[in-house]
Amino acid sequence: MSRKCEKDTQSNNSLLNYFAVLDNASQISSPIPSQIKIPELLEDDGSSESEGEMFKSDTHVRVLEGAGDWKAHRFSEEPFPTRKGEVRMRNFNDLKLNDEELNGVLSQRMIAWSISNLQRVPELNFYAYVKLSLEAKELTDITAIKKYHFIQYLDLSFNKLTTLQPLGDLPFLQYLYVSHNELENLLDFKAPFYLTYVNFSYNHVKKMPDLKDFWSLVHLDLCFNEIEKIEGIESLRFLSHLDLSHNKIQVVENISNLRLQTLLIRSNMIDTIEEEGKGVGISTLHLIRTIDLTYNNISSLRYFEGCYNLETLIIAANKISSLTDIYCLRSLIHLRSLDIRDNPICCLPYCMSMCYRTLEHLHELNGDEVTAKKRVMSKFTPNVEYTLRARLDRMELLLLEQMNQPMSSGVMLIISRRMLSLSFSSTRGLLEYTFD
Incomplete structure (x- = not known):
């Protein structure tokens, strides 16, 4: 003993x-x-x-x-209480800053007046503060933060930071907010164990580096930057939310086989979505539920044909013009909300009626509720001009396919005439077979 x-x-x-x-x-x-x-x-x-x-x-x-018990919180949306739920003994506004602090240099006094949320450190028998909020402090130098190894939640929004290298000494960091700064390099510090949530919006990032060291990322917000190409995220197998809105992206690429559930790429210059063979492209996002591509230059809906779990598709203000694109979404049985406003297709007659008839599980179309009355009325529309046009387009494609075969000119002329005659004579029957 x-x-x-x-x-x-x-x-x-x-x-x-x-x-x-x-x-x-x-x-x-x-x-x-x-x-x-x-x-x-x-x-x-x-x-x-x-x-x-x-x-x-x-x-x-x-x-x-290992981060001990702390790693169990890395998939929580809000593991830390909001500022309204915090009990603070000090008010930062009562702190009189010295000249160095007024010039943007972070000091231990400023940290002491801003830190909160006392929690037990895993594997060690003591407690430490884990939440630090320093937003809108005009900071340019955060070297003093290196000493506080156990911080999990860090808010540095609305400052004047140009680098985040001191954060490499925070191995338990999970939630990072650095929006509205002057950062040009994305996550330029040593990767913590379980960095989960990153808000890097409203900065000056132009290039996405290889983020394989930040493998634990679940939420990545990069909106309002200057990014031109999607890259460096192929190894982020836990990434479920990616926001690249308001950048300069032209092609949606390098996102194959990710576990994304939400993809937001509004207000870019996208005219192409990667589609090169099987196992590549947006159709490999088997868990995707929400896609927002508003204000781009996309001209087709066929890219989303393989997103079987898609629930919300917002693709307003693009260049979709063909009614046959609506037919490409017929296999998306989980699609509940579709927004195609401000596309050329909306000017075509019976566009809404075709959406009602083709997308049977739709609950919301262009912001309006899809009611049973609208569906019934769409089935009793006497004029079926849009289905006739779709069938004629298909017959034309079949005709062109036959004409490309290596045949003599006489045989080709006979087959062309017969195919053309067949397409017009059997249009009514084929329409009923295809669309009903």
Whole structure:
């Protein structure tokens, strides 16, 4: 029993010394978070190594090797209470800033007046503040944040930051808000363990780097930047929400086989969606539920034909002009909302009627509810000009296909006349067979 008590006492003393080293981490030349280890797990070899040297040792990797219980929250939408639910003992507006702080340099005083949410640190028997909100503080230098290793939630929105490299010392960071800054490089810091939510909107990012080190990303918001090409996200297998609205993208590419559920690419210059063979393109997004491509130059709906779990498709203000594109969506049995407003197709007669008849599971069309009365009225429309036009287009394609066969001119002329005669004589029967 005496040996056990002595061992527990040594472990507790070692932990106290370890936390004292953490408090003075800023005085150490190179405090690398990935090199920290729980001191109680180390064997006592009787050496006289100082605590500072232990902290810098490359053998101390146990504490930060796994995030413990914290990793269970990485799929939560709002694991931290909002500001209304927080109890703050201090008001940041009551803090009188010195000249250095007024010039955008983050200090420990500013952090102390902004940090909140006390939580127990995993695998260690103590508590730490994990939420830090520093939005709209005119910050340009956040080097002081390196000391606070256990921050999980960080809000640096509405500042003047040009780099985020100091965040490499926050291994437990999960939620990052840096919108409305002056950042040109995307996530230019060492990847934390479970970075889940990133809001990088309203910055100056032009190129997406390879984000394979940030494998745990679930929500990525890059709207209102200057991105020209989608790249670097092929390895983000947990990514479910991607927002690239208001950029300069021309082609939707490099998103094959991702686990996306929401894809927002509004207000770009997209005229092409990647479609090169099987297993490539937007049709491989088997979990996709919402797609928003408003204000682009897309001319066809056939790209979405294989998105069988799609529930909401917003593709207003594009260049869709053919009624046959509506027929491409007939296999999407989960499609509940479709918005094709401000497309040339909406000017064609019976466009809405064809949507009602073809898309049987639709609940909302162009912002209006699809009622049973509208569906019934669409089936009793006496004029079927749109179906006739669709059938004639198909007959023309069949005719062109036959004409491309290597035949003599006389045989081709006879077949052409017979096919043309057949297309007009059997149009009524084929219409009923195809659309009913």
